Amino acid sequence: MKKAYLILLAALLTAGVFAQSPEKMNYQAVIRDSIGILVTNTQIGMEINILQGTASGPVVYTETQTPTTNANGLVSIEIGGEAGFSAINWANNTYFIETKTAIVAPLTTYTITGVSQLLSVPYALHAKTAESITGASVGFAHYVGELYGGGIVVSVWKENGFEKGLIASLTDLSNAQWSSNTKTEVGVTAQSPLDGQANTNAIVANGDIGGAAYLCDNYSAGGFSDWYLPAIYELSQCYTAAFIVNAILGDDNGFHQFGYWSSTEFGATDAWNWYFHTGYTFAYPKSSSPNVRAVRKF
Numbered sequence: 001m002k003k004a005y006l007i008l009l010a011a012l013l014t015a016g017v018f019a020q021s022p023e024k025m026n027y028q029a030v031i032r033d034s035i036g037i038l039v040t041n042t043q044i045g046m047e048i049n050i051l052q053g054t055a056s057g058p059v060v061y062t063e064t065q066t067p068t069t070n071a072n073g074l075v076s077i078e079i080g081g082e083a084g085f086s087a088i089n090w091a092n093n094t095y096f097i098e099t100k101t102a103i104v105a106p107l108t109t110y111t112i113t114g115v116s117q118l119l120s121v122p123y124a125l126h127a128k129t130a131e132s133i134t135g136a137s138v139g140f141a142h143y144v145g146e147l148y149g150g151g152i153v154v155s156v157w158k159e160n161g162f163e164k165g166l167i168a169s170l171t172d173l174s175n176a177q178w179s180s181n182t183k184t185e186v187g188v189t190a191q192s193p194l195d196g197q198a199n200t201n202a203i204v205a206n207g208d209i210g211g212a213a214y215l216c217d218n219y220s221a222g223g224f225s226d227w228y229l230p231a232i233y234e235l236s237q238c239y240t241a242a243f244i245v246n247a248i249l250g251d252d253n254g255f256h257q258f259g260y261w262s263s264t265e266f267g268a269t270d271a272w273n274w275y276f277h278t279g280y281t282f283a284y285p286k287s288s289s290p291n292v293r294a295v296r297k298f
Contacts, residue, residue: 024080028280030073033103038073045107047100048079050088055096055115061085066107074280142298145244149298150222152249154241168238168245169227169294171253173219178261178271178286179203179211185268192264193272196231196295199263203229211286212261216294227294229263232272232281234295239276259290 027048031039043066050061063082069075079085079097088095095118100110142165146153151167158164179186189202203213216229230238238245238255246254257277264272266283273284284290 024078024085026076027079027097027099028074028076029099029101030282031069031075031101031103032073039069039103040071040073041069042103043068043107044075045102045110046075046077047108047110048077049098049100050085050118051096051098051115052093054094055098055117057096059098060088060095064108144241145248147248149296150224151294151296152245154245154295155237165298166230166234166237167296167298168230168241169219169221170249172256173212173215173292173294175289176215176261176292177211177289178284179206179208179213181207181211182286183269186265190263190265192231193233194231196234196263197226197228197297199231199265200228203263203265212292213263215292216263219294221294224296227296229261229292230295232262232264232274235260235262235274235293238293238295239274239279242276255293256291259284261290261292 031042031044033039045064045066047062047064049059051057052060061082061084063079065077067075067077096115097118098113098115100113102108102110104111140156140158141163142148142153142156144153144155147170149165149167151169153165154168155166156163184206186202186206190199190206192199200213200217203211204217208214213229216227219225219227221227238260242255248254255276259273259275259282261284262272262274262281266272269286270283271286272281273288273290274281
């Protein structure tokens with residue numbers, strides 16, 4: 001029996017998030033069979049569960065769907081269509097998303113299960129934090145689109161009452177391979193979805209002397225040299241701010257409608273890439289040369 005493999009998990013908020021908690025969120029995944037072949041133009045079965053507290057915690061929400069993959073093996077669904085989703089208190093607990101997938105009939109015989117912690121989505125699902133992310137709440141000194149700290153602000157928030165922010169460089173650095181080393185897995189020290197600085201340090205320490213991580217690590221602008229290649233969730237903040245950034249910097253210096261490297265490694269030969277023209281993330285060959293944008297925090 002074939003086993004399906006999910007190589008992508010990206011939970012993205014639907015429009016209207018900043019007005020109120022959304023009723024649904026989007027989920028995309030690339031499906032491969034047991035030998036790595038894309039499962040294309042095929043109806044599959046999926047069971048989606050939201051787990052509370054831990055990766056093996058109680059199920060607080062569940063639904064099943066039978067979507068169809070596209071020509072690239074990508075499946076896109078909306079989660080939250082069943083009763084109980086809107087009752088989840090995202091602000092007061094940790095949540096995980098569990099997906100079970102079947103690629104052959106019956107579509108309820110699931111051959112793979114994946115569990116990932118929902119890190120960025122729950123915090124944006126309630127209005128108070130959504131205001132913090134956009135800088136809309138009272139008491140913020142900085143805002144998305146501000147020219148500051150050697151670049152342009154793409155996100156602001158507060159941690160324990162202290163204002164924090166993410167700044168993107170004013171231009172792309174170059175097109176480059178993910179690292180000079182494209183066939184060896186760096187490991188967990190380069191696989192954080194949140195900490196691009198730690199990922200970048202690990203990639204450079206692993207022998208990168210000319211790739212995307214190296215370029216960002218050696219970048220200097222505005223008197224700052226603490227730039228790094230963003231982790232995939234940090235890159236998502238760049239994508240969210242792209243409309244404002246491009247309105248200020250223009251099409252030449254703003255974000256381009258192509259793929260951008262994140263510093264989040266997927267495996268020995270692939271790393272996560274964010275396509276700014278579609279909003280999708282993919283595990284992309286490290287030997288490819290997408291766009292590179294440096295970020296730093298304040």
